[in-house]
Amino acid sequence: MDAERSNTDPIRLAVIIGSTREGRIGPAVARWFATHAQQHGAFELDVVDLLEVPLPHRIGGPSTPELEAWAARIDRADAFAVVTPEYNRGYPGALKHAIDLVVDEWQAKPVGFVTYGGVGRGLRAAEQLRQVFAELHVVALRDAVSLNRFGGEVDEAGWVCDRTGAPQAAKTLLARLEWWAAALRAARRETGYSL
């Protein structure tokens, strides 16, 4: 996949919606972030709603068309933005399952976090995801967007209020994602990624 890409191609950014809960606000938060990503201009977006993606229930079973499609979708991306709530000081189980289904396709790419919750702002979900992605050789970016959905930063429908620091945080995260995605894509093309 990387060998076919030029360093000047748009960066393929997969925006992964981590919540599948009935009544969730995840898709609206992801739409807000995707709007900023489009305005940034460097990205070709793939918004991945885990509720809509058919995935095998079991890890390690025989390959299926669903698993192959998931692996191809992750492989195609140059960078990831994970939009996730905090549930019980962690992140949703559906997100963990989606992460664990594939391995090599994640490697040597950056991930940024857009998290939300109550007073925790999803920060504990982000910290746990940093550990998980380290195991998969994914570079988790320092800069992030973190939102308190009950403090006026997010409306009832899940749209983020632009009178807060959130737009600037999104811009910073997107700039970091662009830098890391371009650097790592060039490195993967040049030397591959193996030990």
Ligand SMILES: Cc1cc2nc3c(=O)[nH]c(=O)nc-3n(C[C@H](O)[C@H](O)[C@H](O)COP(=O)(O)O)c2cc1C
């Ligand atoms: C099962 C559950 C557990 C939650 N636990 C936390 C928590 O530990 N910390 C926090 O800040 N918010 C917590 N919340 C609040 C959620 O982060 C918030 O409602 C968020 O909007 C949920 O994301 P969703 O609407 O996309 O499902 C919890 C919500 C649910 C449903």
